Each structure stands twice: as C-alpha cells, then as structure tokens.
Amino acid sequence: MRTTLAHEAxxxxxxxxxxxxxxxxxxxxxxQAARALIPIGRLGEALAWSLDPRVVADELEVTPDLVDARLQGLGPDEYATLWNPTAHHRQAGA
Incomplete structure (x- = not known):
C-alpha cells in the first residue's frame, strides 16, 4: 500500500x-517512488543482510520491483555508499 501511495503521490x-x-x-x-521510499542507508543495511530482492523488499516494507527500481537508479555516490556494507557478499563468492 505504501508503494502505491508513493507512486500516486x-x-x-x-x-x-x-x-x-x-x-x-x-x-x-x-x-522516483523507489527513491522516496528507500533511503540509501536503509538499503545498505538490508543488502548487508541479503542480496535477494524479495528479502530486501520485506525488510524495507516495499515491493521487490521497487527494490529493483531503486538499485537500477543508483548514482555513483550511492553505489559507493553500498560498497562496504555488501563487501562480505563479494568475498563469500571469491
């Protein structure tokens, strides 16, 4: 419901x-709705826990497609902000 309301706003x-x-x-x-509902800090915290968009969406109380939209719209500075909180995911796959 939050997603729909933000979208319509x-x-x-x-x-x-x-x-x-x-x-x-x-x-x-x-x-824009994704950016409004998913602050970069909270996104980093959720991604530190899991890279699965369904898990991240559940944690952030949004839809998985909104998580995807937020990730696709990251700017270089936001991408850099997420680098450290997600480092352990890259190390585990190495």
Missing part, C-alpha cells in the same frame, strides 16, 4: 503527461 506532483509518453512516465514515476 509522484504522479500528482508531476501532473498530467501526453498519452504517448505514458510508458516512459510510468518508469520515471516508479524510479
């Missing part, structure tokens, strides 16, 4: 868009 802020832009608009809105 972003739509309300952005306002209407032309019909031909709806698919692109939905992707942008989903990415």
């Amino acid at each position: 972003v739509h309300a802020r952005r306002g209407p868009c032309p019909r031909w832009l709806i698919p692109r608009e939905e992707l942008a809105v989903h990415a």
Whole structure:
C-alpha cells in the first residue's frame, strides 16, 4: 500500500503527461517512488543482510520491483555508499 501511495503521490506532483509518453512516465514515476521510499542507508543495511530482492523488499516494507527500481537508479555516490556494507557478499563468492 505504501508503494502505491508513493507512486500516486509522484504522479500528482508531476501532473498530467501526453498519452504517448505514458510508458516512459510510468518508469520515471516508479524510479522516483523507489527513491522516496528507500533511503540509501536503509538499503545498505538490508543488502548487508541479503542480496535477494524479495528479502530486501520485506525488510524495507516495499515491493521487490521497487527494490529493483531503486538499485537500477543508483548514482555513483550511492553505489559507493553500498560498497562496504555488501563487501562480505563479494568475498563469500571469491
């Protein structure tokens, strides 16, 4: 429910868009909702526990596709923020 509310709030802020832009608009809105609901610090804590998007989503009380959208939208500084909390996952696979 939080995901849906955040998604619709972003739509309300952005306002209407032309019909031909709806698919692109939905992707942008989903990415903004993900950013709003998943702070980078909490994402790092959840990823330190598990790399499974379903587990991370459960921990953050969002949907797995929202976790995927947040991860796909990481900037370089956010990616760097997640590097140390997830280091043990890379070491385990080496």
